[in-house]
Amino acid sequence: MSKIDPEFASEIKKYGARDFSACFNCGNCTAVCGLTDKSVNYPRMFLRYGMLGLQEEILQSKEIWLCYSCGECSETCPRQAGPGDYMAALRRYAIASYEPTGLTKLIFKSNPAFILFTIFLSVLLGFFLFTLKPDHEVSRWLFTIIPYAVIHNIGLIIFGVTGISVIWGLLTMFLKLSKDTVKKDKSKSNFWKSLKEVMNELATMKRYKTCDKEEDSYWQSKPAAVQPWFVHWSIMWGFIGLLVATVLDFMVKDPATDIWWPSRILGTIAGLFLIYGTTLAVTYHMTRVTKAYDKTRLADWMFLFFLWIAGITGFWLEISVAFQADYLTNHIIFLIHTIISMELVLLFAFSKFAHAVYRPLALFFYFKYNKDKN
Ligand code: SF4
Ligand code: SF4
Structure with a gap:
């Protein structure tokens, strides 16, 4: 497991995530997502990664790219944590991290x-x-x-x-x-x-x-x-x-x-x-x-x-x-x-x-x- 970064949550908000720390892990978002399956559990798992600041896990994941931003998970989130926006923010973060010039x-x-x-x-x-x-x-x-x-x-x-x-x-x-x-x-x-x-x-x-x-x-x-x-x-x-x-x-x-x-x-x-x-x-x-x-x-x-x-x-x-x-x-x-x-x-x-x-x-x-x- 990679190093935990407590600043990561505020960093990812700069890329467009809402207040995803409001998530209480109910799992509605994953249940409602038409694309997630047994082998690729998202978006809930990635909200946990974000809260723990597990940057490397996020950058090493293909799952963030499997989401098409349909927004269905955000519609059903009882905490308005915006899991769909959060996944989009992770993709922006990944693009910025892979690209070498800054x-x-x-x-x-x-x-x-x-x-x-x-x-x-x-x-x-x-x-x-x-x-x-x-x-x-x-x-x-x-x-x-x-x-x-x-x-x-x-x-x-x-x-x-x-x-x-x-x-x-x-x-x-x-x-x-x-x-x-x-x-x-x-x-x-x-x-x-x-x-x-x-x-x-x-x-x-x-x-x-x-x-x-x-x-x-x-x-x-x-x-x-x-x-x-x-x-x-x-x-x-x-x-x-x-x-x-x-x-x-x-x-x-x-x-x-x-x-x-x-x-x-x-x-x-x-x-x-x-x-x-x-x-x-x-x-x-x-x-x-x-x-x-x-x-x-x-x-x-x-x-x-x-x-x-x-x-x-x-x-x-x-x-x-x-x-x-x-x-x-x-x-x-x-x-x-x-x-x-x-x-x-x-x-x-x-x-x-x-x-x-x-x-x-x-x-x-x-x-x-x-x-x-x-
Ligand atoms: S639906 Fe909202 S509160 Fe429930 S796990 Fe997903 S993001 Fe968290
Ligand atoms: S926005 Fe992404 S994670 Fe949310 S339901 Fe749509 S495909 Fe699934």
């Missing part, structure tokens, strides 16, 4: 620091874009103030640090999960079978669908297309689709003038899913449709906002290119679209976005070591 800690704990960092990144990325078009008159003017090499090299360093941080974070998590899981769970499934189950989960959100299925749940009578699992699915696949379309565009050279080019069709469909998903997610957070959306942190708002803007500006550009409308506004929108998209890529290592790589890894460990025991 930037994530700063971003999650301090809104002013997050805003300043985002603005700094936008300005820098805007300047960096001009290094890709050094003959443009604005570029030439800019380079008389800040030399080309300085802007270009700082941009490259930032991209490099982001890449290294993601790989470092993943390796750290892998080592921590291996330490805990492998020693506790000797029985294991086949590697490829587990990988297939992870892919299946990402493609279908099968587990997420079973979240929040109580008879009196708000979502029970709602169509699948507006349920949180589908909103999550739309955002995730919308973003991945756009990323693939952009890479294909880049590789096959300037197909953007033809909207019927395969990569453009993929981009259009993916963009529609991204806008659909982010619009619904923003609406749910704004209206606080259920307890799961009660408390939205600035970093989460910004993340959704950036995704939404990237989708909308992408469509604007597609339409204006299709109609060959070459206005100054389009150049400004292109700049905004590119900066936001690059900002999303760079924030990948240092924000909630990182769950996109950590959750699949945790799922892999779950399918490989735990699932068959149920």
Whole structure:
């Protein structure tokens, strides 16, 4: 067992947990959670870990990533301890702990620091874009103030640090999960079978669908297309689709003038899913449709906002290119679209976005070591 840290409870509240020390261990939250099972007892067990300050146990656990933040446990908690928010706070804490630069800690704990960092990144990325078009008159003017090499090299360093941080974070998590899981769970499934189950989960959100299925749940009578699992699915696949379309565009050279080019069709469909998903997610957070959306942190708002803007500006550009409308506004929108998209890529290592790589890894460990025991 790791060292007990009495300050841990107050630390985890900085990541968005409510007063979870109000928990009196009744077990309602675990009973009501549609995703917990015999082998992965959460969220109650993790509330105990938090109160005892067992940081290492938390960082070594895959369970915190198995929760999809449906909020059902928070709805039923008789002590308003917010177990759902607490699990989300643990994930933020884990992202900040795995990432090596300390930037994530700063971003999650301090809104002013997050805003300043985002603005700094936008300005820098805007300047960096001009290094890709050094003959443009604005570029030439800019380079008389800040030399080309300085802007270009700082941009490259930032991209490099982001890449290294993601790989470092993943390796750290892998080592921590291996330490805990492998020693506790000797029985294991086949590697490829587990990988297939992870892919299946990402493609279908099968587990997420079973979240929040109580008879009196708000979502029970709602169509699948507006349920949180589908909103999550739309955002995730919308973003991945756009990323693939952009890479294909880049590789096959300037197909953007033809909207019927395969990569453009993929981009259009993916963009529609991204806008659909982010619009619904923003609406749910704004209206606080259920307890799961009660408390939205600035970093989460910004993340959704950036995704939404990237989708909308992408469509604007597609339409204006299709109609060959070459206005100054389009150049400004292109700049905004590119900066936001690059900002999303760079924030990948240092924000909630990182769950996109950590959750699949945790799922892999779950399918490989735990699932068959149920
Ligand atoms: S339902 Fe609330 S009080 Fe009961 S164990 Fe869960 S967090 Fe604690
Ligand atoms: S938020 Fe939902 S998935 Fe997460 S622990 Fe609570 S009930 Fe389970």
